[in-house]
Amino acid sequence: MNTVTRPRILVVGAGFAGVGCVRRLERKLTPDEADVTLVTPYAYQLYLPLLPQVASGVLTPQSIAVSLRRSKKYRTRIIPGGAIGVDLKSKVCVIRTITDDVVDERYDYIVLAPGSVTRTFDIPGLTEHAFGMKTLAEAAYIRDHVIAQLDLADASDDPAERAARLQFVVVGGGYAGTETAACLQRLTHAAVQRYPRLDPNLIKWHLIDIAPKLMPELGDKLGRSAQEILRRRGIDVSLGVSIDKAGAEEVTFTDGRVVPTHTLIWTAGVVASPLIATLGAETVRGRLAVTAEMALPGHDGVFALGDAAAVPDKAKSEENAICPPTAQHAMRQGTVVADNVIAALRNEPLLPYVHKDLGLVVDLGGKDAVSKPLGIELRGVLAQAVARGYHWSALRTNVAKTRVMTNWLLNAVAGDDFVRTGFQSRKAARLKDFEFTNEYLTPEQVRAQVEGK
Structure with missing residues (x-):
């Protein structure tokens, strides 16, 4: 008896790109057309742009962790783990599950959306002593850590230790770093009012970046506006400066300054997931080189998108332009790549990805923000309304929207909360641990694993 098996579609990654693809596949494919499997360590989609608000306590962690299992129509099989290698020739993806088992998953079509990881450099002590801002666990951990520094400074009778506990360094003048510094500075500024033994003037936040401008994508005017807002709040912004070395109790800047601190937050960009390097395929600045249809040349049934793929940006006139690694592009690429997988399955022509950037929003907390929707420069309350309105509308479920809006309203009425949740154990966890x-x-x-050697 011949057994007819359905084509196997494997999606790697549950970020904006991966989840967008899976949802589209579920809507447009009948259950008999293909089996869909998703590889992800966690059964939720993380809304990354709002991580700084989790770190500062404005939002609860579960508010931006959108469950993949809420839909009653959800039929995708989830493998709880991470892809650690792909053999394109054998059409096998090697997966390490959350129980540390290594398994081989065969596929007929694969969609690679593993996202990115924090970009680091060969700086002494960086990975051992810096925190990242890329995962929900890191955001929750940083919140506990920052509040713990206030507690420890308040309990200390050593002026040097107290001063070091109350200095904080954020590296990276992009959106993540700027919003992280802005939101956490507001948290410490509000929290110190509850510590009568602490001098608020001792709290110092440093935001540094090797680039000459803050968030250059915003343009000179909005970038300067954001910089002025931060400096007005007392945040020391240093451009053209990076880290020379990092220690447990101090950080040395490249301009020679030595800052005593127990808090170094590293947000200096991202690079494609190391999974891409396991394919042995052509890359563009570490991102997988794909066609405008997000297909990998020379390999049938292989697609890649999001932060891990160099998707040609057909909306720009510049030759060889590629889409930036933003949530806006990833969400829309997910829809197009799902349609292309279905087209390949049905022997239909593939469609190129074309999308013009809708603009940028930067939430600096409170009533402060700068935004550039459709090229229109906005500041203050109006920019804040646009920023939060965009994020709110982009959340995938009504439950997530309700939670986020409730958190925003509660924070606006009741103010900040300064309770440590207990996620931070006595053993410190840094960037290398997440x-x-x-x-x-x-x-x-990968070849040895697949061949059973």
Whole structure:
């Protein structure tokens, strides 16, 4: 008896791109047309742009962790783990599950949307002593850590220790770094009022970036406006400066300054997931080189999108322009790549991805924001309304929208909360402990795993 098996579609990653693809596949494919499997360590989609508000306590962690299992029509199989290698020739994805088992998952079509990891450099002490801002666990951990510094400073009778506990350094003048510094500074500014033994003037926030401008994508005027808002709040903004070395109790800047601190937050950009390097395929600045249809040339049934893929930006006139690694592009690419997987399944022509950027929004907390929707420069309350309105509308479920709006209203009426949740254990956890970048295989190891050697 011949057994007819359905085509197997494997989606790697549950970010904006991966979830957008899976949802589209579920809506447009009948259950008999294909089996859909999703590889992700967590059964939720994280709304990354709002992580700084989780770190500052404005939003609760579960508000921006949108469950993948809420839909009653959800039929995608979830493998709880992370892809650590792909053998394109054998059409096998190697997965390390959350129980540390290594399994081979075969596919007929694969959609690679593993996202990105924090970009680091060979700076002494960086990965051992810096915090990242890329995962929900890191955001919750940083909140506990920052509040703990206030508690420890208040309990200390040593002026030097107290001063070091109350200095905070954020590296990275992009959206993530700027919003992180702005939101956490507001948290400490409000919290110190509850610590009568602490001098508020001792709290110092430093935002540094090697680039000459803050958030250059916003343009000179809005970038300067954001910088002025931060400086008005007392945040020391240093441009053209980075980290020379990092220690447990101090950080040395490249301009020679030594800042005593127990808090170094590193948000200096991202790079494509190390999974891409396991394919042995052509890359563009570390991102997988794909066609405008997001297909991998020379490999049938392989698609890639989001932060991990160099998707040609057909909306721009510049030659060889690629889409920036933003949530806006990832969400829309997910829809198009799902349609292309279905088209490939049905032997239909593929469609190129074309999308013009709708603009940028930067939420600096409170009534402060700068936004550039459709090229229109906005500041203050109106910019804040646009920023929060955009984020709110982009949340995928009504439950998530309700939670976020309730948190915003509660924070506006009742103010900040300064309770540590207990996520922080006595053993410190830093950047190297959250992203597991040493788990990935080499192309040779992938082949050995697949061949059973």
